[in-house]
Amino acid sequence: MTDEARILQGMRDWLPRRNRLRSWVTGELRTTFExxxxxxxxxxxxxxxxTLKGKYGEEADRLIYQFIDRGGRxxxxxxxxxxxxxxxxxxxPELPRPFKRYQIAPVWRAERPQRGRYREFTQCDVDTVGTTSRLADAEIIxxxxxxLERLGLPDYTIRLNNRKILQGVAAEVGAEGERAVELFRALDKLDKIGPAGVTAELVESGWNSDxxxxxxxxTAVQGTxxxxxxxxxxxxxxxxxxIEGITETEAVVAALAALGVSDHRLRVDLTMIRGLDYxxxxxxxxxxxxxxxxxVSGGGRYDGLIGIFSKQAIPATGxxxxxxxIIDVIEDQKLEPAALARTVSExxxxxxxxxxxxxSLALARDLRANDIRTEISLVDERLSNQLRSASRRGIPTTxxxxxxxxxxxxxVVRDMTTGNQSTIARADVAAIAAAIRSGTT
Amino acid sequence: MTDEARILQGMRDWLPRRNRLRSWVTGELRTTFExxxxxxxxxxxxxxxxTLKGKYGEEADRLIYQFIDRGGRxxxxxxxxxxxxxxxxxxxPELPRPFKRYQIAPVWRAERPQRGRYREFTQCDVDTVGTTSRLADAEIIxxxxxxLERLGLPDYTIRLNNRKILQGVAAEVGAEGERAVELFRALDKLDKIGPAGVTAELVESGWNSDxxxxxxxxTAVQGTxxxxxxxxxxxxxxxxxxIEGITETEAVVAALAALGVSDHRLRVDLTMIRGLDYxxxxxxxxxxxxxxxxxVSGGGRYDGLIGIFSKQAIPATGxxxxxxxIIDVIEDQKLEPAALARTVSExxxxxxxxxxxxxSLALARDLRANDIRTEISLVDERLSNQLRSASRRGIPTTxxxxxxxxxxxxxVVRDMTTGNQSTIARADVAAIAAAIRSGTT
Structure with a gap:
């Protein structure tokens, strides 16, 4: 590989095998959203x-890939x-309200690359804009x-909280406005640095230990x-x-029950803060x-953000x-459907x-017309080499x-795993296709 | 709309209705490629x-969106x-050869925006790397x-040519190397500026009129x-x-016949030059x-380009x-499948x-479990308003x-087009789903 052929740090190529898994995941999410x-x-x-600047906080603003284009913009x-x-x-403004949309697309952040964190990554977002209904929140959850069910993730827990409950708690201890935000920011690190770490950080900011x-x-309240x-x-x-936040949460939980989200998946957890201020x-x-x-997923209601360009409040949840x-979980837990491990060609x-x-070309044509993903040997070489290459690449049938x-x-239809062969009439394309499929499935 | 909410010139938002068409087109192409x-x-x-610079020619290099990132790269x-x-x-280097890949992804060019030309647009590429086989060329075609068949485009013609035939023609008139490239560049404009325009341009470059x-x-040769x-x-x-180019073309045409590409789609046309030098x-x-x-589509063999980072010749065709x-053609010719005109929700x-x-929530849950794309009213309003909103948005059934x-x-299942209603037992979800589907199809 020459110097020029380097990929940028924090970016990834999605080679076919892993990209098939990625396409499957985004496809299942797309189907779910629809x-x-x-x-x-x-x-x-x-x-x-x-448009981008001033929306994510000062620290994040620095991570935006920004530049001046040829037109000076x-x-x-x-x-x-x-x-x-x-x-x-x-x-x-002609979009319907509520406006329910999803978007699956890459975003870019000039962060320090580390394990699991990339400078280009894909977000799969689903949001409902234009209603304050609790139903809309429950629907997103x-x-x-x-x-996650569709992707076959077996063990997941949905941690629920409500910013209004947290604001109530903050008021009890005398923290309002900016002080409450400071409190939440510190609490958000509880998972990472523990109560002692959070205490140390707050003490440093001038909070008294009581x-x-x-x-x-x-905020230690946790449970079903x-x-x-x-x-x-x-x-x-x-x-x-x-109480307002508690009532909201009760409404969301009731709707979740009616919508079929199993109760044992849910856990109210007041230490779950989510960093974003909005x-x-x-x-x-x-x-x-x-x-x-x-x-692997998260969200919430953010009634102040969507209206930012419209100069009016537009409620939203997403x-x-x-x-x-999610791909890391699927790979780690070996949840990948078996068919994805193979090459595209059947x-x-x-x-x-x-x-x-x-x-051979005419047979390939007929198989494709029967929706069989068919590859034809493009290389002039001995039959034994063609078979070896198919085997190495994981093509299940030749x-x-x-x-x-x-x-x-x-x-002759040959199962490349077992080596079994069967002879089928060339005219009976449906039978050939069936034999290929029985090997593939 | 405030100032900040502007989209950049030459860029486009894909709102749901048109984006459904776009997803359908890319999905059909993806299926075809596989x-x-x-x-x-x-x-x-x-x-x-x-990596990018020096590959597309001087003029194109200026159209690359380039900048210095935070790390000074x-x-x-x-x-x-x-x-x-x-x-x-x-x-x-571990990738198989031939390496057959497709990629459907946006690319960016800082061009002057005009009708049908955007600064961000999507390319759908399919290439075979690592073989000189004519079969590989025929396969791409x-x-x-x-x-195109899958997308339902009724009237298209595949214009075929071969750079070796053109080089032979150029040699006949005494043009080799850079001079031949100059000749082709002028000929490439035949469609736009006609023979007189091409002649004028070549005369200016010092070519004699004979x-x-x-x-x-x-190059006027054209026909089946x-x-x-x-x-x-x-x-x-x-x-x-x-003769080498003619023999190649004959081999490609023979393979196309065996692969099922109808002869009446093909036209050999020596004035079809394709601008790219490679x-x-x-x-x-x-x-x-x-x-x-x-x-709407095009391609060819380019045996010199793919090896550019490998410092070795790697043949390729794509x-x-x-x-x-293609979306413009589908919209202009009204080839869009009827279902795409509707909202996602059935x-x-x-x-x-x-x-x-x-x-209502429990019914929505059961319908989704039956793969019915189901929306539930999120807005607290009178039934008549909910029905009106469904009708306005094109949801076919309520x-x-x-x-x-x-x-x-x-x-009660109501067909929003005809106004017909039928009453079905709540317990019989399959019957409810069938009634919805019969209205949708």
């Missing part, structure tokens, strides 16, 4: 710099799919659950929705903000048991799958010689069509 | 500037999918034809493959280079009769679909009141499930 009536939206990779590669959605909502202890105690919500109702009976109501995150890689992490039609080539077969009006 | 055993490859949008957005393929081939006339006369190739064989019997053998272009927008132009389950909401229906254990 089962719930979400419509596909796509937006350009490049946006005006002014400040432009940037999209950093997520939510700000483009906000731009679209502002640009096309149901979509996420349905997507307040910190009370906060940690208050029925237990935890009853507990919270007792604790915060006179805290209007918290959430305003229900928030959630999905964690898997194995491997221990944190969340969730997102981390495609790369069969290789061999070419015996220049004289029989046309017969067809031998030499002068004897042409003369007899038949073909 | 039917022939081509494997999916994906590569990052960003590449090192040095010169980077650029990919300009096509062929140079990334060359980088991949150099980077992963067959894939293109199969893709040579120009002879060239125009020589059998007629045109026989004609060329007679004319160039003693021109070794031309072609070395068979070249082709697909034109449609209506609308008159030029070619073709490309212009997604945007049915809206209405919500009568807070009391019946759980019943389900009414009020207190009477809940009490009776039934649902």
């Amino acid at each position: 089962l719930f009536g979400f419509e596909p939206l796509d937006t350009p990779a490049l946006e005006y710099g002014s 400040a432009v940037g590669l999209r950093y997520d799919l939510t700000v483009p959605l906000a731009r679209v909502v502002a640009s096309y 149901t979509v996420i659950s349905a997507g 307040t910190i202890d009370r906060t940690l105690e208050a 929705p029925s237990e935890a919500l009853a507990d919270l109702r007792r604790r915060y009976a006179s805290n209007k903000r918290a 959430y305003t109501g229900p928030i959630y995150e999905v964690v898997v048991e194995q491997p221990r890689i944190g969340s 969730g997102s799958f981390g495609l790369e992490r 069969v290789l039609v061999t070419v015996f010689s220049a004289e029989t080539q046309a017969a 067809i031998i069509l030499g002068p004897d077969e042409v003369a007899a009006g038949s073909v | 039917l022939f055993g081509f494997e999916p490859l994906d590569t990052p949008a960003l590449e090192y500037g040095s 010169a980077v650029g957005l990919r300009y096509d999918l062929t140079v990334p393929l060359a980088r991949v081939v150099a980077s992963y 067959t894939v293109i034809s199969a893709g 040579t120009i006339d002879r060239t125009l006369e020589a 493959p059998s007629e045109a190739l026989a004609d060329l064989r007679r004319r160039y019997a003693s021109n070794k280079r031309a 072609y070395t053998g068979p070249i082709y272009e697909v034109v449609v009769e209506q609308p008159r927008i030029g070619s 073709g490309s679909f212009g997604l945007e132009r 049915v809206l389950v209405t919500v009568f009141s807070a009391e019946t909401q759980a019943a 389900i009414i499930l009020g207190p009477d229906e809940v009490a009776a254990g039934s649902v």
